[in-house]
Amino acid sequence: MSAPRYADVLIPVAVDRPYSYRIPADLAVGPGDLVAVPLGNRTAVGAVWRLRDEPGGVSHNRLKDIAARHDVPPVPHEIRRLVDWIADYTLAPRGMVLRMAMRDPDALAPPRPRIGVRATGQPASRPTPSRAKVLALMADGLARGKSEAAREAGVSVGVIDGLVDDGALEAITLAPEAVALPLDPAYAVASLNTAQKDAALAIEDAVAAGGFQVFLLDGVTGSGKTEVYFEAVAEALRQDKQTLILVPEIALTTQFLDRFAQRFGHRPAAWHSGIGATRRARVWTGVAAGEVKVVIGARSALFLPFKALGLVVVDEEHEQAYKQDDGVHYHARDMAVVRARLHDAPVVLASATPSVESRVNADKGRYRRLILPERFGGREMPKIATVDLKTRGAPHGRWISPALELAVRDTLAAKEQSLLFLNRRGYAPLTLCRACGERVQCPNCTAWLVDHRFRRRLVCHHCGFSMPPLEHCPKCEAVDSFVACGPGVERLAEECATLFPEARLLVLSSDMAGGIERIRQEIEAVAKGEADIVIGTQLVAKGHNFPHLALVGVIDADLGLSNGDPRAGERTFQLLQQVVGRAGRAKDGSRALIQTHQPAHPIIDAIVKGDREAFYAAEIAMREEAQLPPYGRLAALVVSAEAQADAFGYARTIMRAAPVGTDVRLLGPAEAPLALVRGRHRVRLLARSARAFDMSGWLRAWLSSVEAPRGNVRLEIDVDPQSFL
Numbered sequence: 001m002s003a004p005r006y007a008d009v010l011i012p013v014a015v016d017r018p019y020s021y022r023i024p025a026d027l028a029v030g031p032g033d034l035v036a037v038p039l040g041n042r043t044a045v046g047a048v049w050r051l052r053d054e055p056g057g058v059s060h061n062r063l064k065d066i067a068a069r070h071d072v073p074p075v076p077h078e079i080r081r082l083v084d085w086i087a088d089y090t091l092a093p094r095g096m097v098l099r100m101a102m103r104d105p106d107a108l109a110p111p112r113p114r115i116g117v118r119a120t121g122q123p124a125s126r127p128t129p130s131r132a133k134v135l136a137l138m139a140d141g142l143a144r145g146k147s148e149a150a151r152e153a154g155v156s157v158g159v160i161d162g163l164v165d166d167g168a169l170e171a172i173t174l175a176p177e178a179v180a181l182p183l184d185p186a187y188a189v190a191s192l193n194t195a196q197k198d199a200a201l202a203i204e205d206a207v208a209a210g211g212f213q214v215f216l217l218d219g220v221t222g223s224g225k226t227e228v229y230f231e232a233v234a235e236a237l238r239q240d241k242q243t244l245i246l247v248p249e250i251a252l253t254t255q256f257l258d259r260f261a262q263r264f265g266h267r268p269a270a271w272h273s274g275i276g277a278t279r280r281a282r283v284w285t286g287v288a289a290g291e292v293k294v295v296i297g298a299r300s301a302l303f304l305p306f307k308a309l310g311l312v313v314v315d316e317e318h319e320q321a322y323k324q325d326d327g328v329h330y331h332a333r334d335m336a337v338v339r340a341r342l343h344d345a346p347v348v349l350a351s352a353t354p355s356v357e358s359r360v361n362a363d364k365g366r367y368r369r370l371i372l373p374e375r376f377g378g379r380e381m382p383k384i385a386t387v388d389l390k391t392r393g394a395p396h397g398r399w400i401s402p403a404l405e406l407a408v409r410d411t412l413a414a415k416e417q418s419l420l421f422l423n424r425r426g427y428a429p430l431t432l433c434r435a436c437g438e439r440v441q442c443p444n445c446t447a448w449l450v451d452h453r454f455r456r457r458l459v460c461h462h463c464g465f466s467m468p469p470l471e472h473c474p475k476c477e478a479v480d481s482f483v484a485c486g487p488g489v490e491r492l493a494e495e496c497a498t499l500f501p502e503a504r505l506l507v508l509s510s511d512m513a514g515g516i517e518r519i520r521q522e523i524e525a526v527a528k529g530e531a532d533i534v535i536g537t538q539l540v541a542k543g544h545n546f547p548h549l550a551l552v553g554v555i556d557a558d559l560g561l562s563n564g565d566p567r568a569g570e571r572t573f574q575l576l577q578q579v580v581g582r583a584g585r586a587k588d589g590s591r592a593l594i595q596t597h598q599p600a601h602p603i604i605d606a607i608v609k610g611d612r613e614a615f616y617a618a619e620i621a622m623r624e625e626a627q628l629p630p631y632g633r634l635a636a637l638v639v640s641a642e643a644q645a646d647a648f649g650y651a652r653t654i655m656r657a658a659p660v661g662t663d664v665r666l667l668g669p670a671e672a673p674l675a676l677v678r679g680r681h682r683v684r685l686l687a688r689s690a691r692a693f694d695m696s697g698w699l700r701a702w703l704s705s706v707e708a709p710r711g712n713v714r715l716e717i718d719v720d721p722q723s724f725l
């Protein structure tokens with residue numbers, strides 16, 4: 001049999017189809033190989049998508065030759081299928097999806113050898129105190145990197161070089177740093193309670209047997225879901241298979257990495273945008289070679305080239321952060337399920353507040369639901385009560401009600417921790433002119449500027465625009481007339497400093513100076529009990545374990561309830577349940593106070609009564625009635641342009657071309673709630689169909705009949721939208 005003579009090569013740019021090339025007789029290429037190909041007047045790198053014996057429609061002579069094959073791991077079969085799947089489903093150009101799954105071959109080149117030093121046993125010809133320090137350190141005979149030796153001995157690198165010249169040290173090539181240290185499934189086995197054991201066994205059996213299966217690990221906050229899926233990871237290790245653990249926010253998982261190391265002896269490999277290029281390349285090739293057994297990462301880890309994937313875990317599966325809302329609009333949780341199916345491996349979706357989608361899938365028998373009904377060790381759930389802001393609210397200009405103030409005082413007196421939750425960054429969400437009522441808006445977005453007093457700026461949370469506080473009103477010229485309206489976490493901190501001057505305060509918000517590293521340290525400080533009152537945005541609600549926390553105060557539970565977003569109810573329930581669930585994880589007798597104007601709202605009521613089933617039953621019934629996901633399918637089309645008329649114009653053009661029929665209901669075009677972002681006007685269309693309908697196929701057929709947007713007009717397609725703004 002002769003070798004295939006043609007290859008379709010997918011290039012990681014905004015194209016949907018691979019291009020065909022000839023394979024030169026002296027070149028062997030296989031599916032997934034990275035190759036250099038001529039593209040226009042340059043050379044591009046692409047992945048071989050399929051091989052063929054025929055040129056496929058184009059004459060042999062018009063095709064160009066593949067220039068070269070790169071000697072790096074190919075894009076594996078499962079990843080190629082995943083890329084096809086995501087492109088077909090989301091309508092994103094295939095090349096753009098490949099881009100997330102491919103590395104530049106140059107970046108994958110083996111790392112440069114590390115040079116180290118070792119003692120030769122010869123004395124130094126000219127002894128100095130610095131030299132003596134180095135030789136004392138190196139007397140153990142171990143090899144060390146040059147700078148490492150200098151740092152440990154407390155001398156400059158020059159001293160090391162001098163000793164090499166002198167013959168007292170010798171330079172040697174060090175073995176490359178291990179990409180992942182060996183994990184031991186038997187390192188420190190946890191003893192599980194009965195419910196944990198049952199759940200763990202079910203997943204372990206599935207890992208051992210192989211085969212695709214979805215588990216919904218549905219356990220209340222603090223029930224030990226992590227311990228349960230660690231046992232499944234242990235089984236995968238025993239089978240010599242790899243595990244992918246997805247988390248919504250990888251930068252804040254130090255606690256998790258430590259727990260993992262306590263269980264398996266070492267940390268897993270982490271994958272996120274913050275790790276350096278060399279390390280990324282090592283992890284990538286280590287995953288491809290099957291040496292890296294466990295990877296923890298945010299959604300981009302979904303595209304790593306696992307050699308033998310035996311288990312996928314999606315922690316906090318309900319998190320909105322799994323949905324990517326720019327470029328390729330994909331949901332990493334859903335695609336993790338697709339990926340597990342491609343590898344014929346089990347997948348675990350874990351949450352204390354499962355998404356309605358996953359819950360319905362479990363109820364219908366598509367997923368297997370494993371329930372952990374109680375906290376580990378019989379620990380009590382916090383006692384939850386509401387504070388009715390209509391009658392028992394805070395005095396004017398303040399946000400902590402007398403009841404909450406008292407509860408914080410009691411908690412301080414008991415030397416325990418309080419958490420005050422307010423999902424608003426900055427000092428105040430709105431700045432208003434007292435004289436004329438003018439509100440300070442972003443020039444580029446439909447949004448008020450948020451007062452960030454620590455930084456002394458007014459900031460747009462959509463585009464990042466910022467400016468110094470205004471001295472006089474641009475409209476009525478009044479001087480010093482601006483007042484801050486409403487609370488943000490900074491303002492709440494000010495109130496706490498006045499009410500509880502003796503308490504150690506800590507504000508946790510994603511935009512504090514010092515970035516992610518500072519947040520990481522502060523989360524650890526909270527866990528160690530180094531703060532008395534923690535003020536935080538949703539950042540604090542996400543899966544952290546704060547053992548000293550005895551009181552949670554929700555400053556404004558109504559924030560998420562009132563907007564028109566079909567997912568607002570679900571999100572509010574999840575956020576409140578998660579934040580309340582941070583309390584009382586190590587000690588009984590914890591409480592939560594929820595400040596609200598609507599204490600009788602069904603969602604608030606379900607939280608207070610601890611009746612999550614009431615929430616799911618009501619929400620699921622509503623979704624079914626309204627044919628919303630998962631009972632129906634939605635797709636959003638967002639047209640944007642510098643001029644509003646252009647956006648509406650193109651939206652009407654595509655609307656006119658919509659296929660006639662009753663399968664899909666089309667709503668719009670309408671101005672988006674966020675009508676202006678970064679100077680672009682936005683118009684939305686929403687398509688809704690029954691669940692069984694092929695929405696992606698329908699959209700593709702429709703849009704292929706419409707002329708592409710021109711000039712600065714852009715069309716974005718969002719299948720299964722999470723955001724309706």
Ligand SMILES: Nc1ncnc2c1ncn2[C@@H]1O[C@H](COP(=O)(O)OP(=O)(O)OP(=O)(O)O)[C@@H](O)[C@H]1O
Pocket residue numbers: 190191192193196219220221222223224225226227351352376543544545581585
């Ligand atoms: N079998 C066990 N043995 C020892 N400690 C356990 C066990 N199970 C759970 N724990 C402890 O209980 C606490 C809560 O566990 P974990 O963080 O896994 O809960 P979770 O279900 O993930 O909670 P959340 O959804 O709120 O994040 C942790 O401190 C954990 O170490």
Ligand SMILES: [Zn+2]
Pocket residue numbers: 442443444445447460461462463464465678
């Ligand atoms: Zn803006």
